[in-house]
Amino acid sequence: MAKPLSAAQVISALRAEGVRVVEVGNWRTHNRNSKGAWGPVNGSIVHHTVTRGTASTVAMVRDGYSSLPGPLCHGMIAKDGRVHMVGWGRANHAGGGDPRVLEQVINESYGSRPTPPTKGNANGTDGNARFYGWECENLGDGKDPWPKAQYDAIVRVQAALCRAHKWSAKSVIGHLEWSSDKVDPRGFTMVQLRKDVAERLKHPASWNPGTPTPPSEETDMTPAQEALLxxxxxxxxxxxxxxxxxxxxxxxxxxxxxxxxxxxxxxxxxxxxxxxxxxxxxxxxxxxxxxxxxx
The missing domain is CATH 1.10.287 (Helix Hairpins)
Known part of the structure; x- marks a missing residue:
């Protein structure tokens, strides 16, 4: 378990990792802390947005909806690889998830992937208190491409958090690995993403080997999640x-x-x-x- 990084600490960690950061408005104090706990943090969750267009996506994840107030993540990773910071503190991104998965992430005790989740948003453990959340601009249809710059930024963001907390790549999961009723992210597997994060963690934060190519889509979804999709x-x-x-x-x-x-x-x-x-x-x-x- 770990105390959440401060806004200044996360910006420093991201920039040290070579991430291009865009600070959006009052993101450092924009949060849902009045509605519940924020911390201890145990990992980071990767999402896709089901949207197209960077400006409108940033506005959406910052402000949310009438039924789901923002922020909906801490940062939005755009197609061009820039990371738009929209909130810091508790955010409406993880919802409920499987407590067994949380335990495996805390202990970093699973193999290539956590146990498939059996609990979801309505009946699971509060993940908004325990995870950093990163929305990635993508339609989530399995066809919308993941540009190299964007995938590289996803890897760098996750490596920056793991490096700052002295976590391994097993502290990084996808939303579909956390909750039984989620299907994101689509277009790459979390198994491959963790491999790329682990490789990056073998080197200094300044390491710049070139932009990795996102692997072709396989599925991390359980049969129930495939049926939902x-x-x-x-x-x-x-x-x-x-x-x-x-x-x-x-x-x-x-x-x-x-x-x-x-x-x-x-x-x-x-x-x-x-x-x-x-x-x-x-x-x-x-x-x-x-x-x-x-x-």
Whole structure:
């Protein structure tokens, strides 16, 4: 267990590791400390954002949503490799997770990966108190690429924390390794990421071997997490179909005798409003599901 680094300490550690840092507003005092514990910290969790666009992603992880206030992480690692610091202290990123995984991370006692989690956001141990959190700009669809500069920054950020706390790479986990109802990050495996962090820790913080290439995607997901991902993808596809409203032509019966004779009239606007409301409700639920999957 360890006392969380101060804002000044983490900035120093990141810059020593060669990370390009962007300080966003009052990030040093922006946190959720009034809602729960912050520390002792036992590790670091890697996430993906399910977003596109750096500026909007930074705003989202800093400010959060109406149902999930920010900050949603400590730093957001952008496609270009810059790390945008948005908060320091307790952040809404980890949610609930498996206490067995927490024990394995504390003791750094697992093999290549922790025991698959069986507890999730609703019934798990509070991870927001125990982990640093890093959102990474990516759609999370398994197709959106991870640029070399971004992956290199992810490795450097995790190595900086491990070096500062004298942890091994086993203190770094993915959200899907912490919580049974999460699927992030997608596009690389945490097994490979830990190998790259471990290699970096063999060298001084100033080590600059060149930018590593992210491995092609394999899956770290359990069968339950794969089923959750398929459901989310299917829900989004279904919502897209629901949004396809058949076109209709407005015809004014008072000015169009042919339309009047044929019985044409303005469609039932009340029914259309109800249809639009139902679609908005479905979209809201989908956003909540994706938010929960991200933590």
């Amino acid at each position: 398929k459901k989310l993808v299917a829900d989004v596809a279904d919502l897209k179909k629901q949004q396809a409203v058949a076109p209709w032509t407005y015809r004014n019966p008072a000015k169009d005798a042919e339309s009047q004779a044929a019985g044409h009239r303005i469609p039932d606007m009340h029914g259309r409003i109800e249809q639009l409301q139902a679609t908005l409700d479905d979209l809201s639920r989908a956003v909540d599901a994706l938010t929960a999957a991200r933590g």
